[in-house]
Amino acid sequence: MPHPEPVFARARVGVEKAVRRARNVVVRGSAIWWDAVSGGAFYNTWSTGLSFVLATFISVPTFSHGAFEGYAKAVVVAAISWVVLAILVAPAAFAERRLPGRVARASTVLVALVVASCLRTPLNDLLGHLLWATSSEGDFGPRIATNITWALLLFSLVAVTHTQYAQRRVTTERLENALATMRTRLARARAQSESTRALLADTAHRLRDAREQLLAGDLDFDAVRAYADQVRAESHLIERRADDVAEEVSTPEGRDRPSRPHRSLSERLVATPRLVVALLYVAGTVPFSFAAGGAHVVLVGAVGIAAIDLAAGAVVRRVIPPRGARHRAPLYIAVWLIAGVAACAMTYALVPGIGVLGLTGMILVPGMVVALALCIDAIQEAREVARRSEELLPQVAREAGEETSRAIDPLRAAVDLLHGGVQGRCVVFAAHVDEGQATERHVADFRRLTDDIFDRLLDEQACQAAEEETGIVLRETEPGAGPIERILGAWGAIMEISVRTSDRAAVALTDAATADQVVDVVNEALVNAVKHSGARAALVRLTVAADGRLRVRAISRGTLSDPDAQRPGIGTSSLDATVTQSGDDVVFDARLPWRDPAAMIF
8 A cells, every 4th residue: 555645746836846847837828918919900800890799689678578579679689789889998999009008008998898798787777778668687796797798708818819819810810931042042052053053064165175185286385374264264254153043042032922722611610629619608798697596507508518518529520521621610510509409408408588599599609619710720820830830941941052052062162173273284294294204194184184183073072082092182271151150041031141260169069060950950940940930030059058058049039929939849849959048139049069078078
């Protein structure tokens, strides 16, 4: 039998973890709500339209004990009342888009909403007297509380959805624009790479033909010198071409974002989260239910609507066709319409005298579900598009950097090969010819050595191997950019990048494996700069931290919009990395393992 203390300790730890998780959910949810309320778009087109539908057809005053004629009168009164209250709230909607402070904006919209909700009940009663000479039924207290509850729920839900979707849409557009730009650069680099190979092949062919003409004619110093001048002219042409290619690749003229396919209603009707519909329904009807039947009506109604929510949700998830299927949309709506009928039946069972108002559940439940499903789908779609772009962007950036290198580096290498290799052989061969000592062996050596160089114009690795094997330096300098320079060059099409590298970090980058890891991290850092801040410029710092690890920091001007973005490891689950807000800057900070050779003890 286990000792009770360890059991209690484990239980206590489990409870503490659950409490922390719940606290984190509450804190995060509160932050999202506050961002939506104070963001300047609390009153928007969606909240306006949905509030009109709710106020005019669902949350209406009760006339003639809920008879059909009374409901028709209530709809007219509610519609006029909504227009009057909308006019009263309009100054607050106008002001929230111009007030600079978040607290001022939130206070303005919330106070205006609560005041309008409080005025709605007496205004409905007044309009009923003026139009029909009749009073609405029910106490003012519960009705006002219901108005406030529904107004806060509706406007907060729409504002949160609108804000989250807008933020994700901005992020998606940033990533899609960057990806389109990078793809344009990649396509240009590939085209230039093909052009480079063709140019070098043509150059080698021309120089071989000219060499054969030289060797077949009368050999003298001037003839060899003329050939060397031709080689020099070709190298200068290639050098200018390298500069032109670099400019053409780095400054693409335009970019085309791929059009997104049209998505049908069937694809967009997602299954709503379990009990969310029930929670919204109960929260909006608690004041009325309590006033109509007391606490037991509220409790039984909550249990009943929760059961209806779970049952309808199970049918949607397991019985009807999946998203995208032809008959999903009508079946989806039918399931929730039946759920609304069940909610109406429960309402009449709990509050028999409610009249026609008891039928509003048939509209409220499926309408709320469809609106909620479309909102969830919009956010999920934006997140999915952003995720795909975020995954593709570093891959395309690496490919663009490598392809750019294949387009430019062979040209730079060719300049050195022609200048240091062919011209050098021409100098030696010309000396033998001028002194009258050019033998068949010298001619054969000249042909063989120059053929080797021409064959290697397109093969950088073979050129390096030949230099190591023969000990003959065919090039004056080592051409080509390293992996970090290549990736930064690729990103130059999207943003201006400055790099600061400490002396110890420069030592670390001499290791190929470490440099390749840094490329991945820098790539991820710049993706985050686009994703979280929409930056047009970034500063990359490469240093060695106090703990000996290689530290990569990317700093860009911007503001994090996603609360999740400040948690460790965003988009970098395999790295020890964070994305945080520091003043006006977004900072990506990652650390890589590295052992300084100077600090190693043998």
